[in-house]
Structure formats: structure tokens, C-alpha cells
Amino acid sequence: MNTTIKIFDTTLRDGTQGEGISLSVEDKLKIAQKLDALGVSYIEGGWPGSNNKDIEFFIRVKELSFKQAKVTAFGSTRRKGTRAENDPNLNRILEVGVAAAAIFGKSWDFQVHTAIQTTLEENLAMIYDSVHFLKTNGLEVIYDAEHFFDGYKTNPEYALATIKQAEAAGADWIALCDTNGGTLPHEISEIVKTVCQNIRTPIGIHAHNDCELGVANSIAAVMAGARQVQGTINGYGERCGNANLVSIIPNLQLKLNYDVISSEQLASLSSIARYVSEIANMHMPINQPYVGSAAFAHKGGIHVSAILRDSSTYEHITPELVGNKQRVLVSELAGQSNLVFKAQELGLDFDTNNQQTKQLIEQIKEMEHQGYKFEGADATLELLMRNAYGLLEEIFTLESFKIMVTKSVGHPVLSEAIVKVKVHGETVYNAAEGNGPVNALDNALRKCLEKCYPGIQNMHLADYKVRVLDDKNATAGKVRVLIESSDFKNSWSTVGVSENIIEASWQALVDSMRYALLSQSRTDHQPEEQRERVGLVNH
Numbered sequence: 001m002n003t004t005i006k007i008f009d010t011t012l013r014d015g016t017q018g019e020g021i022s023l024s025v026e027d028k029l030k031i032a033q034k035l036d037a038l039g040v041s042y043i044e045g046g047w048p049g050s051n052n053k054d055i056e057f058f059i060r061v062k063e064l065s066f067k068q069a070k071v072t073a074f075g076s077t078r079r080k081g082t083r084a085e086n087d088p089n090l091n092r093i094l095e096v097g098v099a100a101a102a103i104f105g106k107s108w109d110f111q112v113h114t115a116i117q118t119t120l121e122e123n124l125a126m127i128y129d130s131v132h133f134l135k136t137n138g139l140e141v142i143y144d145a146e147h148f149f150d151g152y153k154t155n156p157e158y159a160l161a162t163i164k165q166a167e168a169a170g171a172d173w174i175a176l177c178d179t180n181g182g183t184l185p186h187e188i189s190e191i192v193k194t195v196c197q198n199i200r201t202p203i204g205i206h207a208h209n210d211c212e213l214g215v216a217n218s219i220a221a222v223m224a225g226a227r228q229v230q231g232t233i234n235g236y237g238e239r240c241g242n243a244n245l246v247s248i249i250p251n252l253q254l255k256l257n258y259d260v261i262s263s264e265q266l267a268s269l270s271s272i273a274r275y276v277s278e279i280a281n282m283h284m285p286i287n288q289p290y291v292g293s294a295a296f297a298h299k300g301g302i303h304v305s306a307i308l309r310d311s312s313t314y315e316h317i318t319p320e321l322v323g324n325k326q327r328v329l330v331s332e333l334a335g336q337s338n339l340v341f342k343a344q345e346l347g348l349d350f351d352t353n354n355q356q357t358k359q360l361i362e363q364i365k366e367m368e369h370q371g372y373k374f375e376g377a378d379a380t381l382e383l384l385m386r387n388a389y390g391l392l393e394e395i396f397t398l399e400s401f402k403i404m405v406t407k408s409v410g411h412p413v414l415s416e417a418i419v420k421v422k423v424h425g426e427t428v429y430n431a432a433e434g435n436g437p438v439n440a441l442d443n444a445l446r447k448c449l450e451k452c453y454p455g456i457q458n459m460h461l462a463d464y465k466v467r468v469l470d471d472k473n474a475t476a477g478k479v480r481v482l483i484e485s486s487d488f489k490n491s492w493s494t495v496g497v498s499e500n501i502i503e504a505s506w507q508a509l510v511d512s513m514r515y516a517l518l519s520q521s522r523t524d525h526q527p528e529e530q531r532e533r534v535g536l537v538n539h
């Protein structure tokens with residue numbers, strides 16, 4: 001049988017110590033439910049001795065029912081020179097009515113002298129009294145040995161003596177903390193092995209990421225005998241963050257065959273990582289291992305050619321195991337294989353030996369040279385591909401547009417656009433206002449199209465990015481505009497490049513609308529005549 005590893009999630013406590021992260025009680029409750037669904041054993045919800053928000057979380061979380069996760073309250077050992085039963089922080093833990101508590105105490109003699117300014121003997125008593133107090137009150141106790149590895153390296157006898165106090169007082173777990181994140185994997189491994197020889201209580205690991213070793217150190221600790229791993233979703237946490245559970249869990253389960261969570265739960269990893277990043281309002285790096293959108297994205301033509309034959313040529317696992325998916329990017333580094341893959345995705349019948357394919361690759365490479373970027377503009381690429389194969393009818397063509405931006409003192413800036421387009425051979429023009437010139441253009445173009453295509457009103461522009469391109473060769477003086485659009489079910493991205501920001505925006509805007517009409521008619525099951533009008537019917 002495989003060894004079981006318990007996951008202790010501290011996203012809601014140590015995760016919120018990360019710069020830029022602040023979670024409301026509602027946010028914490030939502031994340032807690034996702035963590036339970038993911039299969040973690042402990043959810044450290046906050047520090048009731050610290051603030052009322054955390055107290056409210058512990059009160060409201062009781063209305064939820066969890067499958068297996070134990071809601072855990074955090075705190076420190078009693079203050080020096082006091083009694084545990086009189087310590088407000090320990091009493092808050094009892095008052096919020098949790099089944100488990102994690103309390104941290106000092107392991108490093110330097111911290112005892114400098115940070116809490118007491119004697120080594122008093123610190124030992126603080127640890128014993130605090131764990132004993134919580135145990136006597138019926139809680140499961142996880143004792144977090146703060147700075148354990150640094151403490152062990154300077155005074156191993158004392159560091160061991162601190163956790164022996166926790167063990168003698170009945171701690172259920174002793175989590176060894178690399179609080180400053182400065183320890184290396186081989187040191188973690190040696191020290192955890194030694195601790196396991198000296199302590200009967202199960203050992204946990206709590207690593208920080210200051211040397212970018214949070215994940216490696218957690219794994220080294222497990223391989224040396226630790227049976228609980230503490231960490232956070234996406235590695236959020238104080239300074240450089242905590243050990244990232246989103247990488248630790250699949251590493252332990254898929255590479256080392258530990259029992260951590262079920263395979264169904266593992267398949268929810270990507271969506272939970274993205275959900276937490278949304279709620280925390282933190283950008284999710286595209287190259288985040290396992291769960292980032294680029295984690296299984298292939299760009300180089302050589303790679304794509306090989307994965308078409310067998311994905312494992314350039315993928316270390318099947319992306320679906322962690323709920324992610326394979327993607328292929330098209331850029332100036334693409335060969336025919338990239339386009340073949342894209343064509344298969346789009347259901348287009350592509351012939352690699354075809355002259356049109358070769359021309360399309362050349363066109364894409366030239367456009368990338370001019371400053372276009374297709375890897376972030378899937379919809380523009382699709383339109384280009386359909387067009388290259390004669391599968392896209394021009395729905396509308398521009399005759400002219402005019403933009404006026406007026407600023408009168410004491411009034412907000414007013415943007416107006418007049419757009420004249422030809423829709424199915426008929427000239428249509430409309431004027432519209434907007435909160436900026438691009439918004440005004442968007443509104444005016446929509447008005448021109450809505451009579452023939454009422455569905456255009458269901459889409460909206462979700463994001464607009466401008467990038468000034470490097471001042472060299474073909475891209476000198478140009479800007480690239482990326483527009484992300486959405487119709488509440490799907491989202492798509494388009495790109496435009498020009499010396500003029502309005503012109504670049506217009507290109508991206510037009511592609512966005514053309515793509516919207518294309519996908520609407522794809523899903524609307526319209527009569528063939530109408531589908532033909534948006535270029536869906538192959539001739």
C-alpha cells in the first residue's frame with residue numbers, strides 16, 4: 001500500500017500574509033469549500049487572536065459542511081511570564097470552537113533571546129504549557145516549530161529539546177518550519193531524518209520559497225519521513241511565498257506514488273488554482289507548472305511535429321491528469337505541424353503539402369515580423385486560416401470612419417465616431433458616442449451590423465491592451481493592440497498592428513466582430529443561407 005500524505009492548507013492564513021493579498025470573509029468561505037473539494041485534510045482559516053475578520057470566519061464556517069477537511073485555528077504559544085489558561089490568544093482558539101489548532105513556538109535560541117527576549121527555559125515551558133492547555137481542552141494540536149532548520153543548524157540540542165516539549169505535552173503533529181526559506185533540500189533531508197529518529201510524533205513540513213525551493217524542500221522532507229505537508233494554493237504567502245501545494249500534490253502523487261488526493265480531485269487542480277487566483281485577485285503566471293495555461297503549450301515547430309506523433313515526446317504528464325490541456329501556439333517559430341494541429345482543433349481539412357499551407361506559414365511569419373503576435377490572438381489566427389483556405393466570406397468592409405474627441409473645460413472628454421461600412425453590398429453608416437475613441441468605434445460598428453446580425457449585441461469587449469513595439473526594423477514606431485472579447489459563454493482574442501493606435505484598434509475590433517458572428521452562426525444552427533453569409537459553409 002502507498003504511504004498517505006496529509007495536506008495542510010494555509011492559504012487562508014499564511015497565504016494572506018503575502019503582499020497584495022487580502023481576502024474577505026466571503027472569499028475565505030468560498031476558498032475553504034474548494035479546498036475541501038480538492039481533498040486537503042486541514043484548512044488553516046486564520047488567527048482568531050489577531051482580528052475580528054478571522055473570528056467571523058470561524059463562526060460562519062460552521063454553517064458549511066466539509067467532507068474531510070478539519071478547520072484549524074492558528075496562534076502562538078502563550079506569552080512569556082503568563083499562564084496558558086490566562087492567555088487571550090490561546091483562549092480565542094478555544095472560543096471559536098475548532099477541532100484542531102496549529103500553534104507556533106520558537107526552536108532557535110537566537111530567536112528566543114532576540115525576538116521574544118526571554119530565557120531558553122521559559123520558552124520550553126511556553127511550548128509545553130500551550131500544547132498541554134489545548135490538548136486538555138480536547139483539540140487536535142499541530143505544533144509548528146518555527147525556524148526549526150535554522151535553529152537546528154546553530155544549536156541542534158536546543159532545537160530538538162523544543163519539539164520534545166511539544167511531544168511530551170501531547171502534540172498530534174510536529175511541523176518543522178523553514179520559516180526564512182533559506183534551507184537547501186539536502187539539509188532538509190538530513191535534518192528531517194534525524195528528527196524522525198528522535199521523535200515518535202508524526203512530522204510535518206512547512207517550507208517557504210525564498211530560495212525558490214519551497215516545493216523541492218517539501219518533497220525532500222516527505223522522502224525523509226514527513227507525513228504532513230503545509231503550503232498554499234499557488235504558493236501565496238509572506239515575502240516570496242509558501243511552498244506551492246499546486247505543484248507539491250501532483251509531484252507526490254504522480255511522480256512518487258504517495259496517496260494524497262483522489263484522481264478525480266487531482267483533475268480539479270487547474271480549475272481550483274485558477275479559482276483561487278481570481279478570488280485573490282492575483283495574476284496567474286501562464287508558465288505556472290502543471291496548471292498554467294502555458295504548462296502544456298507548444299510553440300517550436302520541432303516540438304509540435306513530435307507531439308502530433310506522440311504527446312509524451314514533449315510532455316512530462318498527460319495534462320488532463322491535473323485538469324489542464326494541451327495547446328499549440330502559432331508564431332514565427334512555427335512549422336507546418338503547428339498549423340496542422342490548429343486546423344485539427346478547428347475541424348479544418350488541411351493538407352500539409354498544399355501550396356496554401358506554405359503560403360499561410362509565410363504570411364504568419366511575415367506578420368509576426370511586422371509586430372503581430374498570434375499566440376495571444378487565437379481568433380485572428382482562426383480567421384486568417386479560414387481565409388487562406390477560402391472558407392471565410394467578407395461579411396463587411398470598411399468605407400470610412402471618423403473620430404472626434406472633444407474636451408470642454410468643466411466637462412468630461414467626449415468621444416464620438418462615425419463608421420461607414422458595406423454590409424452585403426449595401427452601404428450602412430452610423431454614429432455613436434463612447435467613453436473613449438475605441439469604445440465609440442465599437443458602438444458605431446455594432447449599430448451598423450445589428451440589423452443584419454442582431455446577435456452582435458450579445459458580445460462585449462472584456463479587455464484592451466496596447467503595447468508599444470521595439471523601435472527596430474519593421475516594428476519601428478508601431479503599436480500592437482490586443483482585444484479580448486466575450487459573449488458570456490466564450491472569450492476570444494484578436495490583434496491589430498499599426499503606426500496608429502486607432503487603426504490597430506480598428507483591426508482588432510473588426511476581427512473580434514467577425515469572429516463573434518462566425519461562432520454565433522456556428523452555434524445557432526441557422527439556415528444554410530445565413531450560415532453561408534458568415535463564411536461557415538465550405539464551397
Ligand SMILES: CC(=O)SCCNC(=O)CCNC(=O)[C@H](O)C(C)(C)COP(=O)(O)OP(=O)(O)OC[C@H]1O[C@@H](n2cnc3c(N)ncnc32)[C@H](O)[C@@H]1OP(=O)(O)O
Nearest residue numbers: 047049050051076077078079080104105106115116146179
Ligand atoms: C512565522 C509566522 O508566520 S508567525 C505568524 C505571523 N503572522 C502575524 O503576525 C499576523 C497576525 N499578527 C497580529 O495580528 C499581531 O501581531 C498579534 C495580534 C498576534 C500580536 O500583536 P501585538 O500584541 O501588538 O504584538 P506585536 O505583533 O507587536 O509583537 C509580537 C509579540 O508576540 C510575541 N511573540 C512572538 N512569537 C511568539 C511566540 N511564538 N510565542 C509567544 N509570544 C510570541 C513577541 O515577543 C511580541 O511580544 P512582546 O512585545 O511582549 O515581546
Ligand SMILES: CC(=O)C(=O)O
Nearest residue numbers: 104144146147177179
Ligand atoms: C509557522 C509559520 O508560518 C512559519 O514558521 O513560517
